[in-house]
Amino acid sequence: MTTHALIKDFQEALGKDNVLGAEADRYAYSYDSAVLEPAVPGVVVRPTDVAGLGKVVKMCNDAGMPLTVRGSGTNLSGGTIPKTGGVVVLTGALNTILEINTEDLYARVEPGVITAKFAAAVQAKGLFYPPDPGSQAVSTLGGNVAENAGGLRGLKYGVTKDYVMGVHFFDTDGELIKAGGRTVKCVTGLNLTGLMVGSEGTLGVLSEIFLKLVPPPAAAKSMMAIFDDVEAASQTVSAIIAAKIVPATLEFMDNFTIRAVEEFSHAGLPVDAKALLLIEVDGHPGMVAEDAAKVEELCRTHGAKRIQVAKDAAERNKVWEARRAALSALARVSPTTVLEDATVPRSQIPAMIKALDGIAAKYKLTIGTFGHAGDGNLHPTILTDKRNAEEWHRVEAAVDDIFDVALSLGGTLSGEHGIGLAKAKYLEKETTRGTILYSRRLKKALDPKGILNPGKIMGE
Amino acid sequence: MGDVKELLRLLGEIDDSLVSCMRCGMCQAVCPVYAETGLEAHVARGKIALLEGLSHEALKDPQAVMDRLDMCLLCGSCAAGCPSGVKVLDIFLKAKAFLAGYLGLPPAQKAILRGLLAHRKVFDSVLAVASKFQGLVTKPANEVIGSSCAVFSGVLGGRHFMPLAKTAFHKTAAAKGLAAAPGQPTVAFFYGCMVDRMYPRIGQAVMKVLTHHGAGAFVPDAQVCCGIPALSAGDLQTFEKLVKENIAVFADQPFDVLITPCATCTSTIKKIWPEMCDGLPGATRAAVKELAAKTMDISEFLVKKLGVTASATPSQEARTRVTVHDPCHLKKSLGVFAEPRAVIAANPGMEIVEMAAPDACCGCGGSFTLKHYDIAGRIGKRKRDDVVAAKASVVAAGCPACLLQISDMLSKSGDAVAVMHPVEIYAQALDDGRPGAGGKTP
Structure with a gap:
């Protein structure tokens, strides 16, 4: 079937307003937040109900047309960059929170619900949805599930996969598949929920998600520990974990990031500090006080030069504002920002930070490093200009080195951004040839025509 | 092409x-x-x-x-x-x-921008005629707001718009120069097209407040549009012509601050003129930068230069509930949001009650509302809902374009909420001769 004929069918199924064919409209879905070449789809559709979504999947399969589902397009590994000439399916109009159940502690949502709006709605009901990816103000829950998104609270609360109790999704024939559901325990059938989480749209199209909710912590305490030695800061991270304390958040900022943030937000950060740790403990007030005191003591014994404990909500907010400003501040330094998320077992944080310094020096690049030190997920951020071909070459080589180091330390290519297009070629380094072939056989069985987000994760 | x-x-x-x-x-x-x-x-x-x-x-x-x-x-x-x-x-x-x-440029837009906007005298005469005849095609729609509804709704898409003023501000007795009292600053008053044509009452309130504080005023009637309608249509030629004419009027005049009661004019002169004046001669560019540095929103001026503050002795009787809308061009562009509230609270009879999202855009966007009335209306409806939920009897905003849009939205829903500029609310306290009006009285 030609794209032209398919467009007509889409229009009939979804209404003309929900089918975008104009070049300029299609071009606006050729990219996401990854630094990769754009690929322009042949048509963009926006189903307004779940039935329409199912129809679209079947129509694409019948026509053998590749389809890429897109929420807000904030993917950092190219997971939402479509196949040239293919179909982009927008979930923006499937944005209803179907249920927030305060008795059974779960919620049901459509895939296009915005993460932060959902978290706020849950909070208004006195509950808590912890996953907080950096793009939560715009990201969709469908995207979070498809990518298994993380965030600042991963250390104590886990990541998106720890909150998905069940999913409904369409297979390539447009059949509705149901997995998991409202109960804490559920062993009915294969664990298809687990299969779908993090599958980056390659195995099915999500139509409904069941999410676990938890009671919010009663108290929280934040502090900032200032170090004049990176090694001391990273040793402190390991020491806190080794002392069997699990802070809700344990973040790291290097000197370059500190200076960039200070220049950007004038938050009063110590620009001469070599590293900062931003730490929050939460839970029962008694435990919070105890843990906070222990963490403070550990920071001190491991060489923190100064520790500022937030005395009230305003001070606490100030601590986290500085962290939230990190990427913004770095992004202003240069035109192109390459944000990596190679992750290591947390005890290897000191080695990873040391290696990053070496890589920056070897390739003469500026790398600002910040991130979720507590769960081993750092964000080395390379500041460059993609228009400078020679420098860009060095950036690519540096990224290769970062992956090699992370893997040699027992880590992983991606903690939370996904493999997508950007890292598919590295997959074998971390796994095995057999792993890739197994994944491809799985995909081939479930998606014989290869229409579901082709090229992502396992290549083609 | x-x-x-x-x-x-x-x-x-x-x-x-x-x-x-x-x-x-x-x-x-x-x-x-x-x-x-x-x-x-x-x-x-x-x-x-x-x-x-x-x-x-x-x-x-x-x-x-x-x-x-x-x-x-x-x-x-x-x-x-x-x-x-x-x-x-x-x-x-x-x-x-x-x-x-x-x-x-599309022909109709070109006719308006280059034929009317760029030529102040033609513009004035067309509007003068229009204001006399508008009663024939409109009927009053909302008494509290003072809006009208077009009888020929096909033309204006069912808008409830503010009628053109019978007499433009620059033709009223209020629009005259003032000599400064000793120690007080002198302002140049850039009133802007919308205050001139639709809200002369705001211009009059500004003059009243300036008079009260003994500030000097330079109010040239040769001033022209700030140029943003032309620029937003991509008409750089008309924009540059308007900037040049304004520079000729204001440059080298003895004043300390250029004030406007229009957030969009302020933001245009202060931020957009310097950014978009590359095509002008060097001397004009220098004058543009100098003028931009001297430009201030009226509320910011009243607070920072004339010492207007919230009344220390608010009325003990039931006060009027006022909710404040933050115009995008005031808060997001210039960071001005505390000052309009201080100016409102300088009226001891007012109580500020914040709406849910005071800095959410009202949906006007100048000519956006003309081209995309449907979307502008949907955005405006959210603002209207927030205003009504605040249970205020007055909504204040430091920008006549926002006032126009909010009036339209409230009037269409039949809400009895008055729409005012902060400076009008302050001027009202001076009118009433209320004791305790905030700030120094010379």
Whole structure:
């Protein structure tokens, strides 16, 4: 079937307003937040109900047309960059929170619900949805599930996969598949929920998600520990974990990031500090006080030069504002920002930070490093200009080195951004040839025509 | 149709600005137009991508890009919240000028911008005639707001608009120079087209407050439009003509501060004039920068230069509930939001009650509301709902364009909420001779 004929069918199924064919409209879905070449789809559709979504999947399969589902397009590994000439399916109009159940502690949502709006709605009901990816103000829950998104609270609360109790999704024939559901325990059938989480749209199209909710912590305490030695800061991270304390958040900022943030937000950060740790403990007030005191003591014994404990909500907010400003501040330094998320077992944080310094020096690049030190997920951020071909070459080589180091330390290519297009070629380094072939056989069985987000994760 | 090579060259000039967008997409969270349409081509990230596509010849249809650039209120929400600090408004205004230069302005727009806006005298006479006849085609719609409803709704799309003033502000007795009392500053009063034609009462309130404080005033009636309607249509030629005429009127005059009661005029003169004056002669550019540095919003001026503060002795009787809308061009562009509240609270009879999202755009966006009334109306409806939920009897905003849009929205829903400029509320306290009006009285 030609794209032209398919467009007509889409229009009939979804209404003309929900089918975008104009070049300029299609071009606006050729990219996401990854630094990769754009690929322009042949048509963009926006189903307004779940039935329409199912129809679209079947129509694409019948026509053998590749389809890429897109929420807000904030993917950092190219997971939402479509196949040239293919179909982009927008979930923006499937944005209803179907249920927030305060008795059974779960919620049901459509895939296009915005993460932060959902978290706020849950909070208004006195509950808590912890996953907080950096793009939560715009990201969709469908995207979070498809990518298994993380965030600042991963250390104590886990990541998106720890909150998905069940999913409904369409297979390539447009059949509705149901997995998991409202109960804490559920062993009915294969664990298809687990299969779908993090599958980056390659195995099915999500139509409904069941999410676990938890009671919010009663108290929280934040502090900032200032170090004049990176090694001391990273040793402190390991020491806190080794002392069997699990802070809700344990973040790291290097000197370059500190200076960039200070220049950007004038938050009063110590620009001469070599590293900062931003730490929050939460839970029962008694435990919070105890843990906070222990963490403070550990920071001190491991060489923190100064520790500022937030005395009230305003001070606490100030601590986290500085962290939230990190990427913004770095992004202003240069035109192109390459944000990596190679992750290591947390005890290897000191080695990873040391290696990053070496890589920056070897390739003469500026790398600002910040991130979720507590769960081993750092964000080395390379500041460059993609228009400078020679420098860009060095950036690519540096990224290769970062992956090699992370893997040699027992880590992983991606903690939370996904493999997508950007890292598919590295997959074998971390796994095995057999792993890739197994994944491809799985995909081939479930998606014989290869229409579901082709090229992502396992290549083609 | 112009030379496409020239268009590409011009777009290449803003490549550094375009490339600073890292495609994070955070603008989706704050763009009022995107909130309604949900289309990537309508949000800043999408528009910047389209401009890059055009610049790199991946896109072939400049008109389609122009149409999507037009889906913008120029509210600056995206720029205010942009992690990478992309100069979004500069990019859009420049790109529109390049594209309009290549595509040509649509005939109707050209007639209005170059025929009317660029020629103050013609504009005045057309509006003077229009104001006399508008009663024939409109009927009063809402007494509290003072709006009218077009009988021929086909023409105006069912708008409830403010009638044109019978007498423009610049023709009223209030629009005259004032000598400064000793020690008081002298202002140049740039009242702006909308105050002149639709809200002379705001101009009169400004004069009353200036008189009360003994401030001097220079009120030239040769001043012309700030140029933003022309620039937002991509008409750089008319914009530059208007800037030059204004510079001729204001430069080298003995005043300390140029004030305007219009957030959009303030933001245009202060931020957009210096950014968009590259095509003007060097001396004019220098004068533009000097004038921009001296330009202030009226409320900011009253607080910072005349010491107006919240009344220390608010009325003990039931006060009037006022809710405050923050115009985008005041808060997001200039960071001014505390001052209008102080000016309102200087009236001891007023109690400020905040609405849910005071700085959410009202949806006017100057000519956006003319071109995309439906979307502007949907955005405005949210604002109207927030205003009504605040249970205030007055909504205040330091921008006549916002006042117009909010009046339209309230009037259409039949809400009895008065719409006022902060300076009017302060002037009212001076009128009433209320004791305890905030600030120093000379």
